[in-house]
Amino acid sequence: MNMGVITILRKITKVFFVVAFVLLGIFFVSHLGSAFDAVARDRLQVTLLPGASGQEVVDRISGTTLISEDPNVIIGFPDEKESEYRALIQNDKQVDLAFQVPTLPRFNLDQYITSLKQSLDMYASGNFGEIVFQNGFIFKNVPITKHLTELMTRSFSYLIPGVVLGVVSGIAIAYLAVWLPRIGKVLDASNRLLMSIPDFLMIVIIQLIAIFIDQKVNSTLIVVMQYRDQTPFLIPMLGIAILPSAIVYGVLRIAFAREWQEGYIKTAYSKGLSRKLVISRHMFRNTVEDLLTILPRAVSVAIASMVVAEVMMMIFGAGGYPFAQSVNGVSSLATTCAVLAIFTLSVNGLIYFLRDQLDVRKERGV
Amino acid sequence: MQRSNPKFQYVFAWILLIALLFVAFFGSYFMPHTINESDKVTMERMLVDGEMKMLTPPFPPSQAYVLGTDHRGYDLLSLLLNGAKYTLGIGLAVTLARFLIAIPIGIYSGVTGVLRGTLRIVQIISASVPLILILFPALYSLSQSLAINSGLPPDDPRITFFSIAMFSLLVIAGVFPLADQIADRARFFYGKEYVTVSQSLGASTAQIIRRHVLPQFRPELLHGFLTEYVQVLFLVGQLAVLSVFVGGSEPYFVDDMKFFLISRNGEWASMIAYGTDYLRSYPWIVAAPGLFFACSVGILSFFAHMLQKRLDLPSSFKRKPVWQRRSSLIVVPSVSVICIAVILFLPNKQPAVIPVNSVGDHEKTNQSMSQSSIDVKVTGANDQAFKSMLQKSTEFMKYLEEGKWEFAKSYFDKQESNPPEPWRSWMEALSTGKYKFVRAEKIYKNPVPRKVANDTLPRYDVEVIVKSQTGEEESWLLVMKSSTRIDEAVGGPSQVVIDK
Numbered sequence: 001m002n003m004g005v006i007t008i009l010r011k012i013t014k015v016f017f018v019v020a021f022v023l024l025g026i027f028f029v030s031h032l033g034s035a036f037d038a039v040a041r042d043r044l045q046v047t048l049l050p051g052a053s054g055q056e057v058v059d060r061i062s063g064t065t066l067i068s069e070d071p072n073v074i075i076g077f078p079d080e081k082e083s084e085y086r087a088l089i090q091n092d093k094q095v096d097l098a099f100q101v102p103t104l105p106r107f108n109l110d111q112y113i114t115s116l117k118q119s120l121d122m123y124a125s126g127n128f129g130e131i132v133f134q135n136g137f138i139f140k141n142v143p144i145t146k147h148l149t150e151l152m153t154r155s156f157s158y159l160i161p162g163v164v165l166g167v168v169s170g171i172a173i174a175y176l177a178v179w180l181p182r183i184g185k186v187l188d189a190s191n192r193l194l195m196s197i198p199d200f201l202m203i204v205i206i207q208l209i210a211i212f213i214d215q216k217v218n219s220t221l222i223v224v225m226q227y228r229d230q231t232p233f234l235i236p237m238l239g240i241a242i243l244p245s246a247i248v249y250g251v252l253r254i255a256f257a258r259e260w261q262e263g264y265i266k267t268a269y270s271k272g273l274s275r276k277l278v279i280s281r282h283m284f285r286n287t288v289e290d291l292l293t294i295l296p297r298a299v300s301v302a303i304a305s306m307v308v309a310e311v312m313m314m315i316f317g318a319g320g321y322p323f324a325q326s327v328n329g330v331s332s333l334a335t336t337c338a339v340l341a342i343f344t345l346s347v348n349g350l351i352y353f354l355r356d357q358l359d360v361r362k363e364r365g366v
Numbered sequence: 367m368q369r370s371n372p373k374f375q376y377v378f379a380w381i382l383l384i385a386l387l388f389v390a391f392f393g394s395y396f397m398p399h400t401i402n403e404s405d406k407v408t409m410e411r412m413l414v415d416g417e418m419k420m421l422t423p424p425f426p427p428s429q430a431y432v433l434g435t436d437h438r439g440y441d442l443l444s445l446l447l448n449g450a451k452y453t454l455g456i457g458l459a460v461t462l463a464r465f466l467i468a469i470p471i472g473i474y475s476g477v478t479g480v481l482r483g484t485l486r487i488v489q490i491i492s493a494s495v496p497l498i499l500i501l502f503p504a505l506y507s508l509s510q511s512l513a514i515n516s517g518l519p520p521d522d523p524r525i526t527f528f529s530i531a532m533f534s535l536l537v538i539a540g541v542f543p544l545a546d547q548i549a550d551r552a553r554f555f556y557g558k559e560y561v562t563v564s565q566s567l568g569a570s571t572a573q574i575i576r577r578h579v580l581p582q583f584r585p586e587l588l589h590g591f592l593t594e595y596v597q598v599l600f601l602v603g604q605l606a607v608l609s610v611f612v613g614g615s616e617p618y619f620v621d622d623m624k625f626f627l628i629s630r631n632g633e634w635a636s637m638i639a640y641g642t643d644y645l646r647s648y649p650w651i652v653a654a655p656g657l658f659f660a661c662s663v664g665i666l667s668f669f670a671h672m673l674q675k676r677l678d679l680p681s682s683f684k685r686k687p688v689w690q691r692r693s694s695l696i697v698v699p700s701v702s703v704i705c706i707a708v709i710l711f712l713p714n715k716q717p718a719v720i721p722v723n724s725v726g727d728h729e730k731t732n733q734s735m736s737q738s739s740i741d742v743k744v745t746g747a748n749d750q751a752f753k754s755m756l757q758k759s760t761e762f763m764k765y766l767e768e769g770k771w772e773f774a775k776s777y778f779d780k781q782e783s784n785p786p787e788p789w790r791s792w793m794e795a796l797s798t799g800k801y802k803f804v805r806a807e808k809i810y811k812n813p814v815p816r817k818v819a820n821d822t823l824p825r826y827d828v829e830v831i832v833k834s835q836t837g838e839e840e841s842w843l844l845v846m847k848s849s850t851r852i853d854e855a856v857g858g859p860s861q862v863v864i865d866k
Contacts, residue, residue: 017487018490018491018494021491022491022494022495025491025500026499026500026503029500029501029503029504029507030503030504030506030507031507032504032507032508032531033507033508033509033510033511033512034507034511036508036511036512036527038511038512038513038524038527047745047748047749049752049808049809049810049811049826050752050753050756050807050808050809051807051808051809051829052808092811093810093811093813094810094811095811096748096752097744097745097748099741102513102522102524104523104527105512105523105524105527192667192671193664195667196596196660196663196664196666196667196668197660197663198599198600198603198604198659198660198663199600199604200603200604200607200635200638200639200642201603201638201656201659201660203642204638204641204642204645204652204656205656207642207645208645208649208653211645211646211649224645224646225646296493296494297493300493300494300495300496301496303495303496303498303499304496304497304498304499304604307496307498307499307502307604307608308498308604308607308608311607311608312607312639312642322506323608323609329510333502333503333506333507334503337499337500337502337503340495340499341495341499344494344495344496344499345494345495348494
């Protein structure tokens, strides 16, 4: 078989394995909670209505035993009929509330495997998890598939501009720093400072500035938190853009410094090219590979920042929806994380392809 | 010494690092206020615009509370000084564990080539997506199954278990990329000519690692360690924003059922996460931990940068060992004396952890381990409601006994001027002395709940004991739809309640 075809097949296999491992990893770890049994399966703690005693309840439900009466009433039953007895106890006319009794967490492989199988069956039937909405005392389970498009559209509406802004501004500032070395020193120090500030703190700072501006102009110019239909755009976009920008800047600065030592730069200078031309015609082209190498990391960082920004601003987006207003809990985190992972991998794949196509050294070799 | 002098900057970086470690270890000795259960404030008299007013926390920064307080009235400075060891400690422990595992694996793999492919594949997989997409679902699922965010007592074993699980996941998530990096560097050093010479002279792999590879690594390790430490702190902070943090939290109830979680120990990242929700109304809550976090990361990054600059100078490799330097002979004893003095002369204000139900007790007595704050709150609210139900039933029966329908009718939604049946018979029987109300002490769930919109709410039967003229006790039931509202009656004069 042609060597080129073999190479392509190898690459495809490699990509397939990476995608499969990432998705399987997310699937397995998202069920970790089921792997540990933290409650006793053979007893329930109950609170009784006034005038009742634990013994009365036990006498009414055959097969149960009174484990403890004071300070807490604990009723025991055979663990193999847990759900049946739980229903009987909860429905007893003198039992108010029934709580599961916590135990020392222990690993339960059977439970973990059962939970994985249940999820696979659910996925096969088109159920990819649910979002539990709460309105007062009313809870409503809604399939994630119903909201997935809305979540993704909202998240990508600031993720994609954020990544583009981060990368473009990183390149532009790095270019400026090389072109004007004095400003470059200031920019280097600022970049070091920026890299020391975590994304969540950066978002807080931007939010505080936004609140200050809003207060000054006495109107909601910049939306700081999601409220009804008002979804923040500027703050999550800036929050997403800052770290990728700093990363791209840092890598390009090192790459420019390396290229500056190369002989062809001196040759170009000796031929009378200006600094601006040397940078734009020679150095810029030769640092494209460095840029493409760091881009996957910048995208990863941007996605992590997006999740954090959404949670902090209570945005009903792909990363922050478990913490959005009126959401009580979710069982669909594996699905949304997998979708975000696929997006990251696709972008990485695209960058890898671009790198492959633009590899100057390879072309020379050919 | 000039400020721009690299040596001055390097010494300054060391001073800052020592100060940071000092705060992490001895922060609780410098807390201006204690942060125990008894220190919670519901209201405080404070001077506002020259006027004394009763205010509820959070209080803004003032002379008494330099950085302000949280919703519980805890002094933020004290909380953050106490929380330093948790934030910096978990980051340090995770980084240390990653290095302790990654160094032997990485060096061995780099030198011998064993596991090199596996390491590379795992590295590619773990680096291909943001760590948070893998860690978050794992920790969210664990926190749900262990009910971590329901306000468990700090000594609950589930909190300890969750902290261990979080620690392990953070270590595992970072150990392979680090091992791969170390393997790359080890391979680089192993390819040097002097190693080949050493090999040809008969040196074993272990000897080469010990004599040639490890000494080359040493200068890079501290810098790598600090960079990794900063990354771990970032990750810990991101997870805290996602409500996953160390040391447990306690719910702060806004009303009967609405609550939010606040860190018990003042861990910085969790304080930032809590503060962001109150950015507009109480900005100091997020500003204070944010400042502490940024300063700490800044100090670590500055130190790493200065170290890198120093390592770039070949002269730094030719210096005397640490224990032979004059500066070490001054700094180490001085710092030690200060530390001992702090321990001996300053009170440690770290909050006391009151064991609610220890594991030992649980095993001995078969009691529940401990109830979460939310369970306690729900149980307490229901207890109150049932007490009120009994009290209102007693009052109602007394009004009937006294023939005061104008008061008794207030227990109904529909307040009729004349008592309808069966209440007319009840009032007649009681007010004429045919029956005498004795007590109301038992409550049962009514089998028929009431429907409100799309929801069903429980109804309760309050058993009222009455005595007939013959001295016989009878049970009548008041069916109540809430703790204060009567819905209907079961039984009554000359009617026997068969099944309560």
